[in-house]
Amino acid sequence: MTRICTFIYSNGSPMKNYLALVIYSILFYSCGPRERVSKEVFDEVNKTMEVKRVTDAEITQEAMIWGDSITAQAQKNLISNLQKAIEEGGLVHAIGFCSENATELTNALDPSEGVIIRRVSIKNRNPMNSPDENEALILDAYVYNSEQGLESEANIQKIENGEVLLYTKAIIFPSGICQNCHGNPESEVPSEVVEAIQGLYPEDKALGFKAGDLRGMWSVKIPKKSIVNRL
Numbered sequence: 001m002t003r004i005c006t007f008i009y010s011n012g013s014p015m016k017n018y019l020a021l022v023i024y025s026i027l028f029y030s031c032g033p034r035e036r037v038s039k040e041v042f043d044e045v046n047k048t049m050e051v052k053r054v055t056d057a058e059i060t061q062e063a064m065i066w067g068d069s070i071t072a073q074a075q076k077n078l079i080s081n082l083q084k085a086i087e088e089g090g091l092v093h094a095i096g097f098c099s100e101n102a103t104e105l106t107n108a109l110d111p112s113e114g115v116i117i118r119r120v121s122i123k124n125r126n127p128m129n130s131p132d133e134n135e136a137l138i139l140d141a142y143v144y145n146s147e148q149g150l151e152s153e154a155n156i157q158k159i160e161n162g163e164v165l166l167y168t169k170a171i172i173f174p175s176g177i178c179q180n181c182h183g184n185p186e187s188e189v190p191s192e193v194v195e196a197i198q199g200l201y202p203e204d205k206a207l208g209f210k211a212g213d214l215r216g217m218w219s220v221k222i223p224k225k226s227i228v229n230r231l
């Protein structure tokens, strides 16, 4: 618009110049509000692009809070879904309900936040639940703590060049419902359950757990930008 204004003003005879002046005045007034609109747009863009000033400590703290709440919810859903499945169809029927996909939590998380939740274990039933390189470092520390009789704290680790935060939390084997499928195969797990599990998971390493044992750990991978968005 500015270029058109300049072009008309500097073009031709006095008469044309006079005409150009009139046109220019009209354009000037129509240019005016445009400029104001542009400034509003400019301010808006500036506002959305504004860099949030958050510290590393705030990010870590928020990741811890979020990870704690995600895993607490997942654990709660898992147990209540398992209980419901056992009541409805017995233990063999309930075998498919000890998985994150059955917690309904994975659906509850907003996919745009890019959070990945799973449980990993060295003594796993499903080999897909083996830890990856990043998870293994922390799980090894949890195993060490457990062997030494020390408690393991929830942990936040930066991975993928700091773009993702890995929240981890030890899963300590409780007594009760879990023993039906992960306890002593001679005295606690009914033989039809042992059989069904062996059929589905020929490499099963997840029998023989006692209350207080380290069963594995929760792993929640949270993109840093999703954490910043919450602050």
Ligand code: HEC
Pocket (backbone or CB within 6 Å): 079, 082, 091, 092, 094, 095, 096, 098, 099, 119, 120, 121, 123, 124, 125, 126, 127, 129, 171, 172, 173, 174, 177, 178, 179, 180, 181, 182, 206, 215, 216, 217
């Ligand atoms: C009805 C049988 C059943 C019950 C009860 C059960 N689980 Fe499982 N659990 C399984 C099966 C089957 C898998 C493998 C799931 C998969 O394919 O990812 C599994 C997997 C797991 C895993 C993932 C690591 C691995 O071994 O693959 C953890 C951790 C776990 N169970 C802990 C528990 C805890 C804690 C409880 C009690 C709240 C419990 N389970 C109750 C059958 C059961």
